[in-house]
Amino acid sequence: MWRATVVAGALLAASAGPADAKRRAATPAEKLGQAFTAYEAGDLAGAAARLKGVRADQLANPDYLWWVRGQIALLDGRPREAAEDFRAVSKHPGSRFAADAAWRLADCLWDGGDRAAAAKEYNRLASAAGAEEHGDLGIARYRIALAASGKARKGALRDFVRQYPAHPLAADAERTLVAEGGAAAVAFDAGDRIHRSQRLVVAHLWHEAVAELMLIGDDEAESTRTRRDYWLGTTLYKMRRRYGDAGTLLLSVAPKMGSAEALFHGARAMSRADRDDDAIRWYRQVVATYPRTEWAEEAQYLTGWLEFNRGNYRAAIAPLEETLRRYPKSKWMDDALWFLGMSHFLLGEDAAALPHLDKLSRRGASLEGGKGLYWWARTVQRLSRTDEAVDAYKRIVERWPFAWYALLAQARLKELGQPVGPFGERPPAPRGPDVATTPDPAVARDPAIVRFDELEAAGLDVDAGKELTRAEKAFVKRHKRADALAVLFDRYGRGSNWTRPWRLAIAYDGGALDTPAEGPARFWWQHAYPEAYKTLVEQHQDLGKSPPYYLYAIMRKESGYDPHVLSYADAQGLLQMIPATTIRVAKRLGIDYAPGDLYAPQLNVQTGAWYIGSLLAKFKGQIPLGAGSFNSGPRPVMRWLDKNGARPIDELVELVSYQQTREYMKKVTENYARYVYLYTGSVYEQPLTADGAYLVDDLTY
Numbered sequence: 253m254w255r256a257t258v259v260a261g262a263l264l265a266a267s268a269g270p271a272d273a274k275r276r277a278a279t280p281a282e283k284l285g286q287a288f289t290a291y292e293a294g295d296l297a298g299a300a301a302r303l304k305g306v307r308a309d310q311l312a313n314p315d316y317l318w319w320v321r322g323q324i325a326l327l328d329g330r331p332r333e334a335a336e337d338f339r340a341v342s343k344h345p346g347s348r349f350a351a352d353a354a355w356r357l358a359d360c361l362w363d364g365g366d367r368a369a370a371a372k373e374y375n376r377l378a379s380a381a382g383a384e385e386h387g388d389l390g391i392a393r394y395r396i397a398l399a400a401s402g403k404a405r406k407g408a409l410r411d412f413v414r415q416y417p418a419h420p421l422a423a424d425a426e427r428t429l430v431a432e433g434g435a436a437a438v439a440f441d442a443g444d445r446i447h448r449s450q451r452l453v454v455a456h457l458w459h460e461a462v463a464e465l466m467l468i469g470d471d472e473a474e475s476t477r478t479r480r481d482y483w484l485g486t487t488l489y490k491m492r493r494r495y496g497d498a499g500t501l502l503l504s505v506a507p508k509m510g511s512a513e514a515l516f517h518g519a520r521a522m523s524r525a526d527r528d529d530d531a532i533r534w535y536r537q538v539v540a541t542y543p544r545t546e547w548a549e550e551a552q553y554l555t556g557w558l559e560f561n562r563g564n565y566r567a568a569i570a571p572l573e574e575t576l577r578r579y580p581k582s583k584w585m586d587d588a589l590w591f592l593g594m595s596h597f598l599l600g601e602d603a604a605a606l607p608h609l610d611k612l613s614r615r616g617a618s619l620e621g622g623k624g625l626y627w628w629a630r631t632v633q634r635l636s637r638t639d640e641a642v643d644a645y646k647r648i649v650e651r652w653p654f655a656w657y658a659l660l661a662q663a664r665l666k667e668l669g670q671p672v673g674p675f676g677e678r679p680p681a682p683r684g685p686d687v688a689t690t691p692d693p694a695v696a697r698d699p700a701i702v703r704f705d706e707l708e709a710a711g712l713d714v715d716a717g718k719e720l721t722r723a724e725k726a727f728v729k730r731h732k733r734a735d736a737l738a739v740l741f742d743r744y745g746r747g748s749n750w751t752r753p754w755r756l757a758i759a760y761d762g763g764a765l766d767t768p769a770e771g772p773a774r775f776w777w778q779h780a781y782p783e784a785y786k787t788l789v790e791q792h793q794d795l796g797k798s799p800p801y802y803l804y805a806i807m808r809k810e811s812g813y814d815p816h817v818l819s820y821a822d823a824q825g826l827l828q829m830i831p832a833t834t835i836r837v838a839k840r841l842g843i844d845y846a847p848g849d850l851y852a853p854q855l856n857v858q859t860g861a862w863y864i865g866s867l868l869a870k871f872k873g874q875i876p877l878g879a880g881s882f883n884s885g886p887r888p889v890m891r892w893l894d895k896n897g898a899r900p901i902d903e904l905v906e907l908v909s910y911q912q913t914r915e916y917m918k919k920v921t922e923n924y925a926r927y928v929y930l931y932t933g934s935v936y937e938q939p940l941t942a943d944g945a946y947l948v949d950d951l952t953y
Contacts, residue, residue, distance in 0.1 A: 285710030796865015897944020
């Protein structure tokens with residue numbers, strides 16, 4: 253069921269003080285916000301009372317009135333009244349609740365006793381594309397089953413239990429089946445068990461999925477056992493545990509299935525189980541057996557990458573060269589070029605490294621082209637071609653200011669006695685598209701802005717931001733861009749929404765972010781790198797002794813300043829804290845934590861500030877290493893330092909074996925450098941040497 257997001261404390265308009273509230277009655281918009289607040293708190297009677305006297309023609313957002321009033325009536329057992337409101341929502345042009353209202357109308361039919369009509373409507377809705385975004389398919393299928401009779405009912409209930417084993421209603425459905433058809437009604441065969449396990453994996457119920465598969469005995473046909481073992485291996489692999497067992501299972505079934513995918517993931521599981529020799533052997537088998545598949549392309553590359561990753565640079569060269577020869581159009585081409593060039597570089601074979609690095613340097617982006625050009629410059633510098641190296645370093649700084657490789661290039665130039673500023677020898681003039689200094693009242697009367705303003709007055713800040721985001725593109729087209737952007741930046745700022753402004757700044761900056769943060773460019777810089785949630789950051793950053801602006805750099809990379817973000821790894825909120833970690837941090841800080849709390853900026857920043865700052869301190873305040881430890885956890889960074897801590901920082905970072913962490917380190921360092929420059933006027937200097945020592949303490953999680 254859709255759940256409105258409201259700002260707590262929206263009982264009064266943001267602009268009204270206590271004295272104002274006593275002198276006047278609440279506006280229709282304020283009453284609407286009060287109703288949403290009460291509804292979210294489960295106070296249906298209070299919500300309904302606050303809507304008394306509010307009419308649709310008084311609001312720029314009548315669909316919000318119909319929606320919440322319909323929800324209240326439906327939950328209060330008045331489905332006919334609710335249906336009137338939901339029908340109004342579904343007919344309102346462009347309402348974001350329209351698709352959800354169709355599902356609520358089906359609920360009204362069900363609660364009103366017309367189960368046959370409700371089942372027909374549920375079936376229609378559940379069969380539509382994108383249905384899962386607007387309704388609970390499990391409830392729909394369960395009710396469709398209950399509306400049936402005889403064999404059709406039992407069959408539908410059985411299909412529900414098979415299809416939705418993780419659904420809260422699954423136990424009810426199973427009990428109903430047993431009551432009506434006996435234990436035999438839920439006697440699943442092997443195919444059913446495999447299907448149920450797949451559905452449990454989708455729900456991330458790994459152990460339940462494994463248990464389901466283990467119910468399939470060895471007395472089944474070989475083809476069935478093969479499917480069982482394939483899905484068991486796949487489940488163990490996705491659990492990120494027992495990689496060795498996963499690899500053994502997948503490799504055993506791959507030839508029986510004729511599956512390149514099973515063979516590839518079996519090899520990959522062996523790699524993740526730290527059995528690299530086995531992994532390389534099986535990767536070679538993928539290439540030999542299925543040479544024209546996407547799995548072979550990646551397997552060929554990974555045979556070289558694995559050798560590189562464990563320091564066997566000489567052994568890495570041949571398979572990487574074979575990747576370039578055999579799969580020249582592969583998406584792994586750039587990576588193969590890079591690791592091939594670096595293999596030669598780390599072996600001291602500079603002449604052999606140059607062609608590969610030169611080719612990579614011709615790519616456009618800073619993390620590809622900048623990487624290729626920087627390491628080409630490092631290589632020619634070692635060959636005593638200093639003038640060429642200096643020229644290349646300067647080009648990097650000028651083309652990609654503040655990027656990781658630009659920071660390294662600046663450090664190299666300073667080392668060579670030719671220091672340059674963050675924009676190079678000849679800083680460009682500050683530039684940026686004009687934006688009106690004050691919002692034009694005529695533009696602010698646009699219907700999209702009127703709707704936003706009303707929702708803001710109601711205290712529905714998040715909803716206001718969603719509505720404006722939906723209308724943004726069309727709004728900009730309707731007005732002069734400078735005037736439209738002025739209003740957008742103003743309104744988003746009122747709602748403490750930093751997510752959309754920084755995306756707008758990136759989209760419309762016209763190159764301003766590659767020029768000094770002065771004059772017309774400064775406006776764009778401040779929106780692209782805002783002091784988001786400044787009060788909270790400044791209140792808590794000393795918990796972990798984070799340097800100023802470091803938490804902003806992390807926040808920008810992690811969530812884009814959006815407190816509602818949830819990652820695939822269950823990282824949540826502004827700083828993308830993981831619940832398991834937060835539980836430990838909260839205990840250390842002596843504060844309460846409950847599931848869902850990380851979406852509240854206060855707790856997210858408080859716990860994140862301690863954890864992120866403490867990790868940075870563990871690695872001696874080194875920005876790339878502190879950032880990397882937050883991304884991967886501190887243990888891998890400790891291993892990388894133990895192995896390569898004596899190397900220069902540029903080599904150390906490139907030898908980080910987790911690609912995501914490697915690129916994360918670079919991007920956060922760029923964010924930090926930009927923040928420091930924008931708000932302090934000073935230039936962050938990236939040290940070329942790394943401190944390989946780290947604090948030995950209990951912060952290993």
